[in-house]
Amino acid sequence: GENVGLHLPTLSVQEGDNSIINCAYSNSASDYFIWYKQESGKGPQFIIDIRSNMDKRQGQRVTVLLNKTVKHLSLQIAATQPGDSAVYFCADQIRGGSEKLVFGKGTKLTVNP
């Protein structure tokens, strides 16, 4: 089974609000984490990644937070827009492992106007 799982399968927010999507992982050897956005009928798009030697990384309107103590990863989207509606996947890769990413099941984000 997947090494990475998600807390909630769906999330609904109002346009302009901040969104927080959570992810839990179980393997302390996980070294690299990545978030993808998948719009309906399309392939996943890379959003942002973070290595285990970091706690936080910021991109354009997105921030990824990593809490290694509780093995928790989150994606924060600022000022959520209707175009942010999609399924968001987290994935991880294990230190010293292969070139494989292990994906969680995904959270569907719906942005209400």
Add this chain to the structure above:
Amino acid sequence: SQTIHQWPATLVQPVGSPLSLECTVEGTSNPNLYWYRQAAGRGLQLLFYSIGIDQISSEVPQNLSASRPQDRQFILSSKKLLLSDSGFYLCAWSGASLYEQYFGPGTRLTVT
């Protein structure tokens, strides 16, 4: 810049028929290549990955196979499709020194 192509975009095939899905990458050399399957409303299941020509690892037992006849070409095949093979098939690539994977547009396969 790098681009990844998949075709066909959609496919409807009867049970027992063969399958061939193709994926090609442009703008890079010696990529790692991946095939995933995604059932409706579900996550991504890794089927195969390849770190080089004729170097293919299978992740799950199934009636699918993969081949890499050229450096930037990855093919997913089946001799006889099952109903359970229906799904959204995604090809992805990554660089040899990069962790992030970049996905193609996907192929929607319906087995009837």
